[in-house]
Amino acid sequence: MSRDERSAPWIADLYDRHGAALYRYAVMLLADPAGAADAVQQVFVAMLSRAAPPASADAYLRRAVRNACYSMLRGQRRRPLVDVAEPFLELVPGQSGAPDERLALEQAIARLSPEQREVVHLHVFEGLTFQEVADLTRESMNTVASRYRYALDKLRAQLGARI
């Protein structure tokens, strides 16, 4: 009997279905892969107190990861901003890019606010509409749309002709 079968079976199942997406979301919010792993782990550890998975697991877990990330970011505000230590972007399979393009994009995205990184991730990387992003972040659609526009303006300004 494997450990998965002996453990709360729904935890492993929940991770298999949502873990990767939650981790990618946390990575973009934090711009920090190690911190993202901590946030996701923290959310799943909190789930252990439950007898069964939540009814709307996807929405519940997204909210939980979001809360965990913003909580971590509030704690980091007292510390000086550091350079990106680990890469947090990768090419989508089948796509190609210039060798230093990823690094430049990564550095520019890291300089966005967490809220701007969040809307870029949800809208560009996950393909959510502004309304869906607004529902998830509990902001108005206008706020989300303008946040996205400012984020892209900032990225363009930083990257200039590099991309």
Add this chain to the structure above:
Amino acid sequence: MDDFEKVLQRYRAVGPPDDLRGRIVALTPARPERSLAAWFASAAAGTAAAILYLLAGRIGDQIAQRAGDADRARAAAVIELGDLLGGGEAAHFAADRVVPRPLQGPPLSVDVAPDEGGGGRRD
């Protein structure tokens, strides 16, 4: 969607490290694994305890029955001897002193002790 957004769409956030799933699953409390032999041992111990409980009950009943019989026989002997000695409290008291008591038996059901002077039956 402009060209810059198309460039962005070629990328995505990195996926989780391989060990993250293992770390999360390892944190879940595992139910203790019991072998078949352990289940048989537990079942055998339970059965043995039940048998011992039943046997102890039967033996206890037999002891109680025997003690009750001996007590009743002694009470009859005390009354009979007391009557032979002339009856009365002093005769029954003397008879109670003379007739041997059963080993670890309960007190006599017939009260033959004097009411005055002793404060109760003396054993």
